Amino acid sequence: MKIMIEAPDNANMTKVLHVVTDFINRPVWEQNSFYYVQLPEDGMTIKLKMTSAGNIIARVR
Numbered sequence: 001m002k003i004m005i006e007a008p009d010n011a012n013m014t015k016v017l018h019v020v021t022d023f024i025n026r027p028v029w030e031q032n033s034f035y036y037v038q039l040p041e042d043g044m045t046i047k048l049k050m051t052s053a054g055n056i057i058a059r060v061r
Contacts, residue, residue, distance in 0.1 A: 007060035012042050020058050023048045 007016060019037050035048045047059045 002055040003058070004055065005058045005060070007058075011044060011060045015039060015042060015044070016046060016058065016060055019046050020048070020056065023050075023058075024056065 003020060005013075005016060005020065007013065019039075023035065023037075031050050031052045033049070037046045037048065038044070039046070045061045047061070049057045051057065
């Protein structure tokens with residue numbers, strides 16, 4: 001499994017990694033589907049995707 005995180009320099013990486021860890025530990029998720037997590041206190045939206053190869057892509061905005 002590869003994990004790719006795309007984030008701006010000012011992103012709170014501790015919170016991003018926490019969200020990615022929770023995503024990995026989900027019991028069920030569909031491949032190639034997007035999941036969105038909003039963290040309004042930080043003004044971040046994280047888009048997560050599990051690819052068919054089993055890799056995870058996280059994009060922070």
